[in-house]
Amino acid sequence: MNDIHPLIQHTPTDAGNDSIPALRVLSEITTSLSSDSNVEQLLGRFLATMIRLAGAQAGAVRVITDDRTHLRLIGSVGLPPELVEHESMVSVDCGVCGKAAREVTVSSWNNVAYCKRQANDAYFSDTCNTVVAVPLMHKNQVMGVYNLFLEEGHVVPEDVRLLFRSISEHLGIALENARLTRENMRISLMNERQMLANQIHDSLAQTLAYAKMRLTVLSDAMRHEDYPKANRYLGDVEEAVDLAYADLRDLITQYRDRINPRGLVPAIQELAKSFRKKANADVDFLNLVQEVNLTPDEEIQVFHIIQESLYNIAKHARARHVVITFDLENGQYIVNVADDGVGVQKKNDESSTMGKSFGLTIMRERAAKLEGTLIVESRPAGGTVIRLVFPQRKSEHTA
Known part of the structure; x- marks a missing residue:
């Protein structure tokens, strides 16, 4: 039994026996964009659909890394476990994936010798003779790639290629939205930390700085045996410590009472x-x-x-x-x-x-x-x- 990695289990069938109307596919994707919170699971779920549409025997879906230098494998169907492990991370310029990324279009690769050398796996040429790459795009920028692995002599029809382009644009939007969500979360976290730092500086830090100055003059008064001044400075230090404790409690309370979204x-x-x-x-x-x-x-x-x-x-x-x-x-x-x-x-x-x-x-x-x-x-x-x-x-x- 072929290994399924890691999201879905599906046995591909011939496209002629399992046709999926284009409108239904696009409608399902559009609905999923508004209901699925995990974009990687969304991409993995539609991998089986892509395989059926192309009449492929196996497939994989990859997303581009934040530094845009590699493609990370997030789901596969019908590929040998050894190949899945080896292909977990590939260069964004590699083979047919790189061609699809550069040309921002659905690309076919009939010469699988290059893939065989890169993966060092007999799956290419023995089982698969054609690799198709469908880029997931947003504003002409590649966000990920679907790979479809076909037997010799099998060609993806032109109308299916056009459908793939529509699918890729829809799913590319999902990937871009996920990226923007991560960026917004990072910015919110940085702003929250900066706000907390400002609060600590404006209240607790100033109080402790005052206490430290009073400790210095207290030490000087004790050294000169000026006990009336020492008692006064000691009272100031005690007041500052009490205030610092109150400031800390206020800060804790304020950050429990966050602003209503x-x-x-x-x-x-x-x-x-x-x-x-x-x-x-x-x-x-x-x-x-x-x-x-x-x-x-x-x-x-x-x-x-x-x-x-x-x-x-x-x-x-x-x-x-x-x-x-x-x-x-x-x-x-x-x-x-x-x-x-x-x-x-x-x-x-x-x-x-x-x-x-x-x-x-x-x-x-x-x-x-x-x-x-x-x-x-x-x-x-x-x-x-x-x-x-x-x-x-x-x-x-x-x-």
Whole structure:
């Protein structure tokens, strides 16, 4: 029994006895493009169809590597196990595959002596006398290749070759979409890591740097036996360590509460609901913008500014009611987070509260990334309002 590698099992039959209408094949491929998440399994499944259409005795499907230098075998039917193992990776310029890649067309190779030398296998010439390569294309760029192995004297009809071209374009789109998905995942992962690094630098790293400076002056005071200064510096170090621990807990919480994939407005709604439970305070969210159209990075910056505002309210304000508003006026987005708490503290008190100071610094840096401003002020009726104002993007405003 021939080895099947590694996805499907099929015994090829003569094309005349097992004809497949072209429209049905294309319809099945189109349906599979929207329902199959694993593109390699999709290609392997249609390998049997390609074999039946060509009246071939065996076949293989390969995809191009990311560096576009080799073709990697992902599925085969009817090939000897030794040949499958040897052909697991071949050069993109090799033989009929290279010809199909260069000419971006269905290619036939009747002289299998070259394939026999490359594979060092008697399968070529003893069993197979013709190799057909069907390139999987996207915008005239080869994404993979179907290989069909035929007996001597068997020719692929012209109408089947035309069908192969349509099939290859459809499956080429699937390969390109899979490549773009991998790229997007890499970019998302890099952005997530960069965001985490920025968060650590803006909060935890600054707190630890402050503690390190205080340890230096503490050591100097101890060396000179200046115990009043030493006690004061020791208190600063203890406060910094407590704040670093709180910063770490906040970072963990923030990265558990990721932004909703549906967009900024649902994310703020979930954040408000979560804050109600944690802070035991009423939170209202009023969205006055009919259509919020921000880039993903802008959404993340706005979300974290609101999130940090709510954390500061929970830590320092002792508020019972919080209102979040989101508005758009004269080409400027306006985000307000207002509370009925104790209000803005005196400058001396605020400077001594390291956590609040660092939190405001981080929020102002995020506002700067939005090319906006952050204002913190007291409300006439009591409490504090944090206001973020940043411009609507020009392209969006023009549209």
